[in-house]
Amino acid sequence: MHTERTDVLVVGGGPVGLFLAALLAERGIDVRVWERRTDPPVGSRAIGIHPPSLDAFAAIGLDTAVLAESTLVRAGVARSRGRTLGTLTFDRASTTHPYVATLDQHRTETLLRERLKASVPGALRPGTALTGLTRDPDHVEASGTGPDGAPVALRAAFVVGADGARSVVRDLLGIGTTGRDYPDRYVMGDFADPEHASARSEALVDVGPDGVVESFPLPGARRRYVALVPDDAGFAAAEGTATSEPDPTVAHRLAALVAARTGVSPDPASCTMLSGFRVRRRQADRVGSGRVVLVGDAAHEISPIGGQGMNLGWLDAAELAPLLAGAVRTGVAGPWPGYAARRQGAARRAARQAEVNMAMGRPLGPVTATGREALLRTALALPTAHGLARLYAMRWA
Structure with a gap:
């Protein structure tokens, strides 16, 4: 040989x-x-492609090609129970790429x-x-x-x-390896974007009492929804998959959950991807x-x-x-x-x-949820909020 x-x-x-x-x-x-x-x-x-990665892509001339196809997320908006808690902008998170690209x-x-x-x-x-x-x-x-x-x-x-x-x-x-498994279970799906046109460059995080729903704009007027789901919610069919032919029943179930928690109703028929996953942490x-x-x-x-x-x-x-x-x-x-x-x-x-992100998105009782909302509202209103933007944009990495 x-x-x-x-x-x-x-x-x-x-x-x-x-x-x-x-x-x-x-x-x-x-x-x-x-x-x-x-x-x-x-x-x-x-x-998600963060600013340090886009900087690294420049070494092989890939940054231009990636950005030509990407949607640029310039802000993140926190919501809960129909109210906006605050907005985090990425305009000071990077001098080269003040956004997170999605592709x-x-x-x-x-x-x-x-x-x-x-x-x-x-x-x-x-x-x-x-x-x-x-x-x-x-x-x-x-x-x-x-x-x-x-x-x-x-x-x-x-x-x-x-x-x-x-x-x-x-x-x-x-x-x-060492690490741990977490009890959290999530389902994500890509849908035609039902959000208002003004939100097309925003990531949205709803931290209501029933559990978090995150969403991110994608190219082609699509939006990804990621939802924390209970074990008995009928999403088992999506776990461990990332199929481009999603199960219509699971797509309807996820769309209904997003609507119940956020008031925004994705069209189940427009779903192009579903995937379910549990969370673990491992380090070699x-x-x-x-x-x-x-x-x-x-x-x-x-x-x-x-x-x-x-x-x-x-x-x-x-x-x-x-x-x-x-x-x-x-x-x-x-x-x-x-x-x-x-x-x-x-x-x-x-x-x-x-881990902090997961903790902030877990279900809470009404009183504790009110406290979480107040904490987020205060943190996002502080002059130091741009430091959080740098953190989420991985400017420390």
């Missing part, structure tokens, strides 16, 4: 792995990406694939699954199966595990071993509430790429002082913020 050689093998061709590969290619590093999926990207899934994940992935293909044709290997790693002092031997089931082998100076929360790379390294005990490194969800999984997980992975990649490129050129492997501490520290901070 022929053994291919490359500088860096990235395992996982999702948004984080593709971005890292494109960054390395931009620096002249020979790179391959093994992606077990054979089909092109589909589905909406993660949508369906499949489009972001497609743009990343195209950018990588333009730099290194054939770098992405769909249908290739990693099955083994053998580490030597000056290289790593990777083995796997190709699209036809035949064995494949590759020798790389470095391997990066960008293969998600259930990382095969992490398992092969024997790296454990180490971000790698020798010439193998973990990034993104393989290194740190956080709650999707707040939309920061994918962006954390992109920022991992932005910091790791120059370190890897330097190591390839010098032949000297890490560790790189401070890298692991900085990236895992950023993940812990994002996870704590997500």
